[in-house]
Amino acid sequence: MVIAVDGPTASGKGTIARALARHYGLPHLDTGLLYRAVGHQCAKVGGNPDDPDDALAATTFADALLENPDLRSEETGGLASRVSVHPAVRQALFERQRAFATQAGGAVLDGRDIGTVIAPEAVAKLFVTASVKARAERRFLEMQARGAPVTLDEIEADLAARDERDRSRAAAPLVAAPDAAVLDNSDLCAEASIAAAIALVEARRAR
Numbered sequence: 001m002v003i004a005v006d007g008p009t010a011s012g013k014g015t016i017a018r019a020l021a022r023h024y025g026l027p028h029l030d031t032g033l034l035y036r037a038v039g040h041q042c043a044k045v046g047g048n049p050d051d052p053d054d055a056l057a058a059t060t061f062a063d064a065l066l067e068n069p070d071l072r073s074e075e076t077g078g079l080a081s082r083v084s085v086h087p088a089v090r091q092a093l094f095e096r097q098r099a100f101a102t103q104a105g106g107a108v109l110d111g112r113d114i115g116t117v118i119a120p121e122a123v124a125k126l127f128v129t130a131s132v133k134a135r136a137e138r139r140f141l142e143m144q145a146r147g148a149p150v151t152l153d154e155i156e157a158d159l160a161a162r163d164e165r166d167r168s169r170a171a172a173p174l175v176a177a178p179d180a181a182v183l184d185n186s187d188l189c190a191e192a193s194i195a196a197a198i199a200l201v202e203a204r205r206a207r
Helices: 013-024 032-044 052-060 063-067 074-083 087-101 114-118 132-146 152-168 190-205
Strands: 002-006 028-030 107-111 124-129 181-184
Touching: 002 013, 002 114, 013 028, 013 107, 013 124, 013 190, 028 087, 032 052, 032 063, 032 074, 032 087, 052 074, 052 087, 074 152, 087 107, 087 114, 107 114, 114 124, 124 190, 132 152, 181 190
Parallel strands: 002 107, 002 124, 028 107, 124 181
Antiparallel strands: none
C-alpha cells in the first residue's frame, strides 16, 4: 500500500506521514529533505540556487548529508524551495523517490507532488493544509525551541513566499491531486490531525 501525503510547508504533513507509517508498519520518506539537501549542497559549494546548472550539480550530494540537522533550518528550507523550481533538479530526484514508492510492501511518502507526479497510483492520497497564520505560529514555536533567532512576522512572510513559488512553478506545482482527500488542520492539534488522517486513509482503502 502506497500513501501519498502532500501539502505546503509547515502544514504538519511530515508529522502525519510519520504517524501513518508507524500505524501501518510502512517505511517513510520525507521527500522535502532531498530538496533541502540539494539546496544546502548548492550553497555550501558557493553555487546559486536560482541557477539551474548550479542546482542540478548539487543533486549528486552524498547520502550522509540527509542526516545533517542543518537541513531542518529555515534558511535551508528557503534554499530547497528555490532549487525545486528547476525541472532538471526534479527529474534528477524523481527516480530516487519513485524507487522508494514502488518498493515491495508499499511506503508512505510526503512532499508536494507525491500524489500528482511521484506516486499517482497511491491507494490513499492526502493533501494536508492549514492557514498561513496557523503554520507560521507552529513553525515559530518550533524555531524558538531550537533557539533560532527568527520572528513570527519573518516566518509568515517566508511561508507566503514559499507557497507562491511552489504553486506557480512550471514543474510539478503544489496542487492537490483530483482524487486526494483534503485535510485542513488549522484548528486541530497533532493528535486530532493524525486521527483524521488515519480515518481518511481507511475510507480510501474501503472503496
